[in-house]
Amino acid sequence: MIAIAILAGLLAVVVIVALVATGIYNSLVALRNRFKNAYAQIDVQLKRRYDLIPNLVETAKGYMKHEHDTLEDVIKARNIALAASQTAAANPADAGAVKGLVSAEGGLSGALSRLMVVSEQYPDLKANQNMMQLTEELTSTENKIAFARQAYNDSVMQYNTARETFPNVILAGAFGFLPAELFHVEDPAEKNAPKVSFG
Amino acid sequence: MDFFAAEQRARKRTTRLLVLFGFAVAGTIAAGYVATVVALRATQAHAGYHRGFAYPDASGDEGADPFWRPGLFALVSIGTLAVIGGASLYKWSEFGAGGSAVAESVGGRRVDPHTTDPREHQLLNVVEEMAIASGLPVPAVYILDDEPAINSFAAGLTSSDAVVTVTRGMMEKLSRDEMQGVVAHEFSHILNGDMRMNVRISAIIFGILVIGLAGRATLWGMRYGRIGGSRGKGGGGVVVVLAIGLALLVVGYVGYFFGKLIQASVSRQREFLADASAVQFTRNPGGVTGALKKIGGYAIGSTLQTHKAAEISHFFFAQEFVSNFGGLWATHPPLPVRIRAIDPAFDGKFFEPREVVDVATEPWSKVPHMPAQAPSPSPQAAAAFGAALAAAAGTLSPEGASQAQAMLAQIPASLRAAARSPHDAEILVFGLLLDDDEDVRRKQLACVAASEGGDALATLGQLDPALRQLRPEHRLPLLQLALPSLKALAPSALGTFAGTLDDLVQADGRVTTFEFALQRLVLRELAVSRAPSAAVDQIFSFQAVTREISIVLSALAHASSNDAGEAARAFAEGAAQLKLVEGRIALLSEADSGLVALDAALDRLAGASGPIKQRLLTAGAHVVSADGVLRTQEAELLRAVAASLDVPVPPMPAAA
Numbered sequence: 001m002i003a004i005a006i007l008a009g010l011l012a013v014v015v016i017v018a019l020v021a022t023g024i025y026n027s028l029v030a031l032r033n034r035f036k037n038a039y040a041q042i043d044v045q046l047k048r049r050y051d052l053i054p055n056l057v058e059t060a061k062g063y064m065k066h067e068h069d070t071l072e073d074v075i076k077a078r079n080i081a082l083a084a085s086q087t088a089a090a091n092p093a094d095a096g097a098v099k100g101l102v103s104a105e106g107g108l109s110g111a112l113s114r115l116m117v118v119s120e121q122y123p124d125l126k127a128n129q130n131m132m133q134l135t136e137e138l139t140s141t142e143n144k145i146a147f148a149r150q151a152y153n154d155s156v157m158q159y160n161t162a163r164e165t166f167p168n169v170i171l172a173g174a175f176g177f178l179p180a181e182l183f184h185v186e187d188p189a190e191k192n193a194p195k196v197s198f199g
Numbered sequence: 200m201d202f203f204a205a206e207q208r209a210r211k212r213t214t215r216l217l218v219l220f221g222f223a224v225a226g227t228i229a230a231g232y233v234a235t236v237v238a239l240r241a242t243q244a245h246a247g248y249h250r251g252f253a254y255p256d257a258s259g260d261e262g263a264d265p266f267w268r269p270g271l272f273a274l275v276s277i278g279t280l281a282v283i284g285g286a287s288l289y290k291w292s293e294f295g296a297g298g299s300a301v302a303e304s305v306g307g308r309r310v311d312p313h314t315t316d317p318r319e320h321q322l323l324n325v326v327e328e329m330a331i332a333s334g335l336p337v338p339a340v341y342i343l344d345d346e347p348a349i350n351s352f353a354a355g356l357t358s359s360d361a362v363v364t365v366t367r368g369m370m371e372k373l374s375r376d377e378m379q380g381v382v383a384h385e386f387s388h389i390l391n392g393d394m395r396m397n398v399r400i401s402a403i404i405f406g407i408l409v410i411g412l413a414g415r416a417t418l419w420g421m422r423y424g425r426i427g428g429s430r431g432k433g434g435g436g437v438v439v440v441l442a443i444g445l446a447l448l449v450v451g452y453v454g455y456f457f458g459k460l461i462q463a464s465v466s467r468q469r470e471f472l473a474d475a476s477a478v479q480f481t482r483n484p485g486g487v488t489g490a491l492k493k494i495g496g497y498a499i500g501s502t503l504q505t506h507k508a509a510e511i512s513h514f515f516f517a518q519e520f521v522s523n524f525g526g527l528w529a530t531h532p533p534l535p536v537r538i539r540a541i542d543p544a545f546d547g548k549f550f551e552p553r554e555v556v557d558v559a560t561e562p563w564s565k566v567p568h569m570p571a572q573a574p575s576p577s578p579q580a581a582a583a584f585g586a587a588l589a590a591a592a593g594t595l596s597p598e599g600a601s602q603a604q605a606m607l608a609q610i611p612a613s614l615r616a617a618a619r620s621p622h623d624a625e626i627l628v629f630g631l632l633l634d635d636d637e638d639v640r641r642k643q644l645a646c647v648a649a650s651e652g653g654d655a656l657a658t659l660g661q662l663d664p665a666l667r668q669l670r671p672e673h674r675l676p677l678l679q680l681a682l683p684s685l686k687a688l689a690p691s692a693l694g695t696f697a698g699t700l701d702d703l704v705q706a707d708g709r710v711t712t713f714e715f716a717l718q719r720l721v722l723r724e725l726a727v728s729r730a731p732s733a734a735v736d737q738i739f740s741f742q743a744v745t746r747e748i749s750i751v752l753s754a755l756a757h758a759s760s761n762d763a764g765e766a767a768r769a770f771a772e773g774a775a776q777l778k779l780v781e782g783r784i785a786l787l788s789e790a791d792s793g794l795v796a797l798d799a800a801l802d803r804l805a806g807a808s809g810p811i812k813q814r815l816l817t818a819g820a821h822v823v824s825a826d827g828v829l830r831t832q833e834a835e836l837l838r839a840v841a842a843s844l845d846v847p848v849p850p851m852p853a854a855a
Contacts, residue, residue: 034334037334038331038334041331045331132317133317133320136317136320136321136324137324139375140321140324140325140327140328143328144327144328144331147328147329147331147332147480148331148332150332150480150482151331151332151333151334151480154479155334
């Protein structure tokens with residue numbers, strides 16, 4: 001009689017532990033997928049920006065005849081960044097390639113913001129329906145890139161916190177959940193806001 | 200603000216409240232059990248043969264009932280939970296149709312993903328951005344085209360069937376950053392499963408209510424049960440059933456009351472959580488706080504026009520109804536509290552609407568809010584107007600809109616600009632009321648100076664030359680142009696404005712048709728925008744309003760002609776349109792159908808049903824066009840009638 005009771009008790013404990021473990025495992029998987037998806041989004045949005053820029057320059061050309069250099073710079077920076085992203089995509093493990101992409105992206109952002117500053121002087125251009133749409137698209141894409149990075153970092157933080165808290169920490173190692181790294185902007189040029197000069 | 204800490208705090212408080220809610224359900228079960236035990240004891244005392252009924256484990260002890268009977272307790276628990284569960288499933292299935300069904304039920308229109316409208320496109324972009332920031336799939340986006348308030352909600356039980364819905368007012372009044380903040384707030388609701396949680400709580404509360412309803416049904420049934428029961432020895436049984444019914448009633452309603460109370464506080468905590476998450480997603484506290492300040496600043500705020508939104512009021516960005524009882528039932532914390540939670544340095548100053556009204560972007564600058572009337576019509580045009588009105592009252596045709604636009608172009612530009620600025624619109628309306636008589640005018644100017652100050656007088660001086668040029672038939676259209684700007688006034692300013700308006704009208708001791716029409720239009724519009732539910736007592740019968748109909752048609756008839764015979768003929772023409780009451784309405788004397796009587800009649804008619812208003816307006820149009828001459832005076836009166844009845848009328852055909 002007592003043996004049966006002990007057995008039943010043990011069984012209950014095992015079932016409860018199994019349920020808790022399943023719960024922990026599932027929540028960690030969900031969190032891991034979230035930051036992976038966030039990382040993929042960064043890539044998607046960067047590509048979208050490469051596609052938008054030629055249209056933008058094409059529209060601006062008609063109005064900004066005297067700003068040929070600025071437009072050229074944007075196109076050049078875009079081509080460099082595109083090439084760098086292809087190199088980085090080919091060898092994702094290569095830290096140098098990733099670094100190159102980050103610095104190329106910084107250059108592109110700088111060229112774009114210069115273009116935006118210059119375009120302020122062309123009221124016709126600003127009023128152009130096409131240009132307004134492209135500006136909105138570009139703003140949105142820039143936002144999306146920033147938000148994707150931010151979402152990646154937020155979800156990495158959540159994942160790491162979930163991984164390190166008790167009792168998850170006991171099981172996380174056993175299930176093979178490794179700590180994740182935050183996304184750092186390595187190029188100091190990109191951290192700096194574009195300088196606006198009046199002269 | 201430390202949004203991660205704020206989020207955690209809100210989550211912890213929610214958990215606490217949910218535990219409390221669990222206690223409420225447990226309390227319901229316990230109360231049900233106590234009621235059953237007491238009832239059973241009573242049965243035993245009254246009728247011996249009831250012994251043995253529902254005694255799963257009272258084996259050894261027959262005489263003295265033990266208070267604690269596990270078997271009975273299990274039975275009561277299962278019974279209660281089954282009732283709650285069944286009712287909950289029913290409620291759950293109501294929302295199971297998905298977020299899009301909810302959005303459509305309140306009049307939402309899905310935004311086409313390939314829309315060419317720049318604002319809609321921007322909205323879609325903002326939603327996509329926030330989907331990325333929160334790591335959720337991109338939801339469908341809906342717009343409530345009929346809602347000028349600033350509000351928004353997310354609906355959907357899971358993130359995959361979620362939708363985000365925004366009002367037209369939000370699209371028009373918020374900047375891109377503020378829109379982003381509001382949308383981020385909604386994404387937090389989706390991410391945290393707030394709708395799911397809320398529907399679950401609502402479902403359980405509904406289940407508890409069903410217990411109360413069952414008790415009420417039992418008591419109701421007793422009215423007949425008594426006759427059957429009194430035949431045998433069942434007198435005690437009746438008492439027992441009565442007691443059980445009463446107990447269920449009390450338990451159910453008390454549980455319902457507290458359940459609702461807890462639900463409201465859970466909802467408020469979730470709003471704090473969503474606000475904090477919105478800052479987390481956008482990393483820009485200015486967005487959410489800006490939107491909240493704008494809601495606080497506009498008179499219309501976040502209050503929705505539709506009454507269908509009550510079911511889902513928990514899901515909105517800001518409270519969609521006006522709450523009483525010190526916010527006990529409020530689904531959202533007060534605006535200043537929410538703003539301070541994000542920005543502790545908030546100085547309590549809401550957004551001042553007048554500073555941002557951008558004429559170019561306001562939709563009413565392109566198509567007038569209400570089509571206005573055209574100038575000096577010819578006899579044919581007047582007749583055609585009657586026919587057109589009869590056919591088209593309550594609809595707006597594209598031609599009508601373009602005619603109105605052409606007519607608006609004839610109004611001096613300075614006046615149009617003034618009408619569109621919330622600050623100058625007030626003064627423009629005063630200017631419209633200025634009398635030609637110099638004595639009266641001086642008196643009126645003194646009124647304006649007293650209530651609005653010297654600046655107002657200066658503005659009035661600038662507008663004066665243009666006002667003097669304004670043709671009489673353009674005065675009301677200009678007023679209609681100014682109405683949307685007046686609605687943007689702060690609620691406190693509206694009182695002063697209405698007071699000054701009254702002083703100006705009364706300055707010369709008499710009320711002209713124009714003054715009457717102006718005052719009616721303004722007060723009607725502003726009252727509606729402040730308390731949309733004011734006119735709710737509906738009148739569905741023509742018979743109930745025959746006297747009022749007589750007054751309205753008589754007033755129009757007298758306005759249309761000075762000749763008594765002509766007036767009678769015009770009245771008959773209109774009365775013929777109302778076959779149901781034709782025999783019962785008669786032309787009243789000019790004294791009996793004066794503006795005072797008309798005012799009272801219109802107030803009452805405002806509560807009439809749509810068909811009555813439509814028919815009355817058609818009849819009115821026939822009265823004014825009976826003689827083929829449309830005087831400015833009668834047109835003004837008709838417009839005042841139409842506005843009072845909330846029926847938009849098409850613009851008059853342009854003069855031939």
